[in-house]
Amino acid sequence: MQTDKMSDHGDVATTDLKDKKKTGAAPSKRRMESRRKLLAAARTLFIEKGYHGTRPQDISKLAGVGHGTFYLHFTDKLACFLAFANEACDELGSFTQAHMKPNSTPMEQLREVIAGVVEYSNANPGVLSAALTNTNVLTVEEVKTSSPMERWSKNWADLIVRWRDEGVWNEDQDDDADPLFIGHLIVGAIGQGLAYGYLYNIESNKLIDDITRSLMRSMNGEV
Amino acid sequence: MQTDKMSDHGDVATTDLKDKKKTGAAPSKRRMESRRKLLAAARTLFIEKGYHGTRPQDISKLAGVGHGTFYLHFTDKLACFLAFANEACDELGSFTQAHMKPNSTPMEQLREVIAGVVEYSNANPGVLSAALTNTNVLTVEEVKTSSPMERWSKNWADLIVRWRDEGVWNEDQDDDADPLFIGHLIVGAIGQGLAYGYLYNIESNKLIDDITRSLMRSMNGEV
DNA sequence: CCCCCAAGATGACATTTTGTCAATTATTAC
DNA sequence: GTAATAATTGACAAAATGTCATCTTGGGGG
Structure with a gap:
C-alpha cells in the first residue's frame, strides 16, 4: 500500500474483473x-x-x-467503489432508455427521461447520490473520460443531437452550443436537482416539472 | 475505528477545532x-x-x-477533508463576492460571478473539482444542509431573490420556481460545466459565455 | 459414476495504517 | 522568573488492509 507502482483503477467502463488474462476465456x-x-x-x-x-x-x-x-x-476499496458507481450508471441508462417515447415532442421526451431518473431514484434510494458523483474526489488516477458522470453526459449529448437533427428547436439562434457541453450541464443540474428534492422533500411530480422546465429553457426549446 | 460511537463530523461549517470546551477561550x-x-x-x-x-x-x-x-x-481523515472542502467553499464565496458589479444588468452580473468562478478555478487548479463535491459519497452522517455545495446553493438563491426584487426578470411567467431550487441547478450546472471545460480544454472566455447563456435562459431572463 | 484437476475460495498471518496518551516543550499570567 | 496551562510529540497499541499456502468445488473424460 502506498507503494509507488502505477495503480490500475482505470479498467472501469468495461469488466472490472481484476485479472482476466488475454485468454478470452469466459468468466465461470x-x-x-x-x-x-x-x-x-x-x-x-x-x-x-x-x-x-x-x-x-x-x-x-x-x-x-x-x-x-x-x-x-x-484491487482495493476504490476499485470496488468505481465498479459500483459504473454499474449504477449503466442501470440508470437502461432504465431511462426504457422511458423514451419515440413519437413525442422534445419537451415530452425530456420530461419522460427525467421522470425515469426520478422514478429510478425513488426505487433505489441513495444510489444516485452515492454513484452519480464526481469521482475526482476519490482519485485523480481514473481515466476521466470514462467516469460515470462523463458517460452519462455523453448519453445526453447523443439525445440532444438527435433532437437537433429532427429540427425541433427554436431557429432564431446563432449559438448552438456543443451538445456535449449541454449534456454536462444537464447532468450537473439533474444531480443537484435530485439532491434538492430529496433534502427538502419535494413531491416527485413537482420536481420533475421544475427540472424539465428549467432544462428546456436552458436549451432554448419551447416550454 | 469502526467503533459504534456516534461520530461527530458535523461541526463543519463553523470552526472544526476538534475539542474547544465551552469556555469561549480564543484559540491560541x-x-x-x-x-x-x-x-x-x-x-x-x-x-x-x-x-x-x-x-x-x-x-x-x-x-x-x-x-x-x-x-x-x-477526529480523522474525513473530518479533515470536510474542513478542506468548507474552506475552499468559503474562499470561492469571497472571491466571487468581490467580482460583483452592483450597477449592471442581471446578465452582466451573472457573467461576472461565473467569470469569478472560472478565474478562481484557474488560479487554484483542482480545488473546485475536489472540494465542490457531493460529500454524500464520503459520508452519510454529515448534516446535509451544511455541506459545501448546499451552502453555495444558498448563496445563489440569495442572489436570485435580489434580482427578482429588482424586477429585472421577464414577467410573462406564472411559475416562479423556488430560488433555492434554481440555486441548486446552477451549482450543479457550473460544477459540471467546469469539469467539461477542464476535460476538453475549453478556452475560459468561451466557457464563461456558454455557461452564462445557458443559465440565463434556464432562469428565463433576457439573453 | 467416479476420478482428476484447474479455477476459485478461504482465513490465518504479515504488513501497513490509524489512533492514543504519557512525557515533553512552548506559552501565558502573574 | 516561575508556576500553571496549552500544545505538541512520537513510541506504542489497536485496527484495517492485503497476501498466499492450502483447501473446495464443479465439470469434463473415461
Missing part, C-alpha cells in the same frame, strides 16, 4: 456469482455508510464470501 | 498556526492524490508537524 458462473454478491453488498454499504465508513471486510462479510475473495475481484 | 496563535499548516498540506494532497490516496500520516509530514498533532485538530 461461480466466479460471476461471487462478484455479483460482492457488488450487491458494496452497494448496500456504500449507500448506508458512505465510502469512508465502509471496509472491504464488511463487504465480504455481508456478501457471505471469504475475506480474501474480495481481493480476487477488486 | 500557535494552535491556529498548526491547523493552518495542516489544512494547507491537506489541500495539496487531496488535490494531488485524491481522498483515497491521501493518508493522515502524509498530511502531518507535509505540514511539518508531529503525527499526533493531526488528531488534535481533526
Whole structure:
C-alpha cells in the first residue's frame, strides 16, 4: 500500500474483473456469482455508510464470501467503489432508455427521461447520490473520460443531437452550443436537482416539472 | 475505528477545532498556526492524490508537524477533508463576492460571478473539482444542509431573490420556481460545466459565455 | 459414476495504517 | 522568573488492509 507502482483503477467502463488474462476465456458462473454478491453488498454499504465508513471486510462479510475473495475481484476499496458507481450508471441508462417515447415532442421526451431518473431514484434510494458523483474526489488516477458522470453526459449529448437533427428547436439562434457541453450541464443540474428534492422533500411530480422546465429553457426549446 | 460511537463530523461549517470546551477561550496563535499548516498540506494532497490516496500520516509530514498533532485538530481523515472542502467553499464565496458589479444588468452580473468562478478555478487548479463535491459519497452522517455545495446553493438563491426584487426578470411567467431550487441547478450546472471545460480544454472566455447563456435562459431572463 | 484437476475460495498471518496518551516543550499570567 | 496551562510529540497499541499456502468445488473424460 502506498507503494509507488502505477495503480490500475482505470479498467472501469468495461469488466472490472481484476485479472482476466488475454485468454478470452469466459468468466465461470461461480466466479460471476461471487462478484455479483460482492457488488450487491458494496452497494448496500456504500449507500448506508458512505465510502469512508465502509471496509472491504464488511463487504465480504455481508456478501457471505471469504475475506480474501474480495481481493480476487477488486484491487482495493476504490476499485470496488468505481465498479459500483459504473454499474449504477449503466442501470440508470437502461432504465431511462426504457422511458423514451419515440413519437413525442422534445419537451415530452425530456420530461419522460427525467421522470425515469426520478422514478429510478425513488426505487433505489441513495444510489444516485452515492454513484452519480464526481469521482475526482476519490482519485485523480481514473481515466476521466470514462467516469460515470462523463458517460452519462455523453448519453445526453447523443439525445440532444438527435433532437437537433429532427429540427425541433427554436431557429432564431446563432449559438448552438456543443451538445456535449449541454449534456454536462444537464447532468450537473439533474444531480443537484435530485439532491434538492430529496433534502427538502419535494413531491416527485413537482420536481420533475421544475427540472424539465428549467432544462428546456436552458436549451432554448419551447416550454 | 469502526467503533459504534456516534461520530461527530458535523461541526463543519463553523470552526472544526476538534475539542474547544465551552469556555469561549480564543484559540491560541500557535494552535491556529498548526491547523493552518495542516489544512494547507491537506489541500495539496487531496488535490494531488485524491481522498483515497491521501493518508493522515502524509498530511502531518507535509505540514511539518508531529503525527499526533493531526488528531488534535481533526477526529480523522474525513473530518479533515470536510474542513478542506468548507474552506475552499468559503474562499470561492469571497472571491466571487468581490467580482460583483452592483450597477449592471442581471446578465452582466451573472457573467461576472461565473467569470469569478472560472478565474478562481484557474488560479487554484483542482480545488473546485475536489472540494465542490457531493460529500454524500464520503459520508452519510454529515448534516446535509451544511455541506459545501448546499451552502453555495444558498448563496445563489440569495442572489436570485435580489434580482427578482429588482424586477429585472421577464414577467410573462406564472411559475416562479423556488430560488433555492434554481440555486441548486446552477451549482450543479457550473460544477459540471467546469469539469467539461477542464476535460476538453475549453478556452475560459468561451466557457464563461456558454455557461452564462445557458443559465440565463434556464432562469428565463433576457439573453 | 467416479476420478482428476484447474479455477476459485478461504482465513490465518504479515504488513501497513490509524489512533492514543504519557512525557515533553512552548506559552501565558502573574 | 516561575508556576500553571496549552500544545505538541512520537513510541506504542489497536485496527484495517492485503497476501498466499492450502483447501473446495464443479465439470469434463473415461
